[in-house]
Amino acid sequence: MYGRYGYDLCIEKGDLKICFSRDGDVVRYSRTLGDSTMERIIASDGGRVIINPVEPLNLPDEVTRFLEIRFESIIIEPGATRRIYLTFPIEIGVFISKKAAFRCIDIFSRAQPKYSLYGPTDTGVITRYHWSPLSLALPAPDPCCEGVVELDIVNTTKGWVEVSRVVLENYGMKIYYDGNLVSIKAQMRVIKSTIAETCCIRSPIREGMRKSIELYYTRTIGLSESALTFTMDAGVH
Amino acid sequence: MVFNAVAEYYHNISLFGETTTTDIISIVLIVLGGFIIIRIVRNRLKRSFGDKLPKSDLDFVMTLSTYLIYLITILLLLPYLHFDLSGLFVAGGIVALALAFATQNIVSNLVSGLFLMFERPIKIGDNVSIESLTGTVQNIQIMSTIVRTYDGIYVRIPNSKMFTSDITNLVAHPARRFEYTVGIRYQDDAAKAIALIKNLIDRQPYALKSPGPLVYVDKLDESSVNIVVKVWAPSLFWWDLRTALLWKIKVELEKNGIQIPFPQRELWFNNTLNADMKTVRPPPIREVPYQETDDCLEVGKPGPGETHDP
Numbered sequence: 001m002y003g004r005y006g007y008d009l010c011i012e013k014g015d016l017k018i019c020f021s022r023d024g025d026v027v028r029y030s031r032t033l034g035d036s037t038m039e040r041i042i043a044s045d046g047g048r049v050i051i052n053p054v055e056p057l058n059l060p061d062e063v064t065r066f067l068e069i070r071f072e073s074i075i076i077e078p079g080a081t082r083r084i085y086l087t088f089p090i091e092i093g094v095f096i097s098k099k100a101a102f103r104c105i106d107i108f109s110r111a112q113p114k115y116s117l118y119g120p121t122d123t124g125v126i127t128r129y130h131w132s133p134l135s136l137a138l139p140a141p142d143p144c145c146e147g148v149v150e151l152d153i154v155n156t157t158k159g160w161v162e163v164s165r166v167v168l169e170n171y172g173m174k175i176y177y178d179g180n181l182v183s184i185k186a187q188m189r190v191i192k193s194t195i196a197e198t199c200c201i202r203s204p205i206r207e208g209m210r211k212s213i214e215l216y217y218t219r220t221i222g223l224s225e226s227a228l229t230f231t232m233d234a235g236v237h
Numbered sequence: 238m239v240f241n242a243v244a245e246y247y248h249n250i251s252l253f254g255e256t257t258t259t260d261i262i263s264i265v266l267i268v269l270g271g272f273i274i275i276r277i278v279r280n281r282l283k284r285s286f287g288d289k290l291p292k293s294d295l296d297f298v299m300t301l302s303t304y305l306i307y308l309i310t311i312l313l314l315l316p317y318l319h320f321d322l323s324g325l326f327v328a329g330g331i332v333a334l335a336l337a338f339a340t341q342n343i344v345s346n347l348v349s350g351l352f353l354m355f356e357r358p359i360k361i362g363d364n365v366s367i368e369s370l371t372g373t374v375q376n377i378q379i380m381s382t383i384v385r386t387y388d389g390i391y392v393r394i395p396n397s398k399m400f401t402s403d404i405t406n407l408v409a410h411p412a413r414r415f416e417y418t419v420g421i422r423y424q425d426d427a428a429k430a431i432a433l434i435k436n437l438i439d440r441q442p443y444a445l446k447s448p449g450p451l452v453y454v455d456k457l458d459e460s461s462v463n464i465v466v467k468v469w470a471p472s473l474f475w476w477d478l479r480t481a482l483l484w485k486i487k488v489e490l491e492k493n494g495i496q497i498p499f500p501q502r503e504l505w506f507n508n509t510l511n512a513d514m515k516t517v518r519p520p521p522i523r524e525v526p527y528q529e530t531d532d533c534l535e536v537g538k539p540g541p542g543e544t545h546d547p
Contacts, residue, residue, distance in 0.1 A: 061474070112440070116447045117411065117445050117448060117469065121410055122410045126445075
């Protein structure tokens with residue numbers, strides 16, 4: 001389903017139906033997914049349609065910048081690095097583009113959104129909540145419903161640490177996709193038993209994957225990579 | 238030659254004390270220049286940072302810049318006004334005292350405004366409650382704060398009052414909690430009701446997973462078993478959830494056979510009533526069919542011995 005298309009497009013997959021159709025001088029877009037529908041009128045002579053997964057932080061509204069994934073806790077020895085695989089919810093963005101200008105016209109998802117609070121109620125942050133099973137090998141979820149986070153946990157402390165959650169920030173969340181997989185590569189450096197730094201890495205987890213259009217990059221200025229690290233200072237377990 | 242002479246003539250005309258025509262022209266130009274610079278700076282700030290800074294921060298920077306330019310403009314004007322500050326210092330005591338009395342409210346508002354800007358208990362766009370007033374902060378100015386009530390009313394509050402009032406910022410923290418009390422019948426299963434409510438809350442996106450909701454039997458009341466429901470939600474979205482959730486709880490409970498009872502009271506009589514309750518019937522309700530009224534029908538006053546009945 002993901003990819004780049006012209007305006008003559010109609011996709012049906014289960015209860016999802018996406019259609020672009022020409023109507024005189026305009027193009028009509030319609031999307032149906034379950035009970036939700038979206039229609040748009042686009043004044044364009046020629047352009048491209050791009051459908052790709054976007055940062056899962058837009059539905060039902062833009063509530064937060066943070067994605068929190070909770071998982072079965074893992075205890076890591078001092079100085080060790082361990083790679084684990086988690087899942088994250090998918091939100092799909094439909095973009096239209098002309099030359100270098102992109103416009104997101106629709107975002108939808110099969111995942112039921114849920115929010116949580118990371119940290120205390122006065123200084124914490126609202127997060128998009130997702131529970132994930134912990135895998136040590138690359139899982140293969142439905143790419144229209146869930147993606148995979150390849151997370152390297154680095155324990156830089158001199159003690160054992162127990163980790164059961166990771167919080168990722170939207171800016172710099174690099175999502176890659178191909179026909180079978182949607183992925184994010186991320187790193188979590190545990191610098192104290194209750195503090196960790198997380199960041200997403202600009203790299204696919206396997207060859208041949210295409211990078212998604214970053215929704216939050218297009219809305220703001222480009223930030224330096226160092227500014228895209230989030231400090232989890234309210235615990236990692 | 239002639240131009241120079243004319244210029245010299247007008248230059249030397251004293252209008253107010255030592256202030257000459259040239260001074261007036263300079264003052265006008267400086268004031269105009271000041272306003273133009275303020276406009277340019279504000280536009281530049283809006284264009285450069287409009288999409289990069291939160292609106293409240295941008296407004297704060299713009300207000301600060303505006304007042305800074307005002308100050309510089311006034312300082313530039315002083316020589317042309319021949320305003321002798323040393324004279325003011327000499328006369329200082331009395332004038333300052335008079336000024337202090339005359340402007341104490343203004344100064345009080347000004348200083349309070351500065352403190353509010355730096356302490357920042359509220360920001361533009363925050364939902365606040367100030368004494369009996371509740372609304373959204375529209376603007377924080379140097380002398381006053383503008384609040385729009387939820388009914389859309391414009392309210393200007395002097396900063397000195399703001400500074401001394403109890404301010405409740407409803408969205409300062411990321412999350413807040415609200416609660417309902419739901420009564421169920423005594424014969425209903427409270428554990429089942431709690432499970433249903435918890436399950437329903439879990440399906441609501443804005444009901445936070447952590448801190449989790451609290452649902453428990455709080456009171457065995459006169460007519461009902463009261464279940465208290467406490468839910469945390471993002472501060473900016475709690476009202477949406479609060480208004481939607483209660484009805485969903487009611488529908489969900491009723492769908493599963495759990496009723497929300499009316500207040501009721503059982504009465505016991507010392508003496509047996511001498512009536513067969515099975516035979517007691519409520520008075521019949523006369524159903525009056527809907528009738529079209531004829532506007533053209535003129536009903537006159539009945540004459541003696543006449544009625545309107547057919």
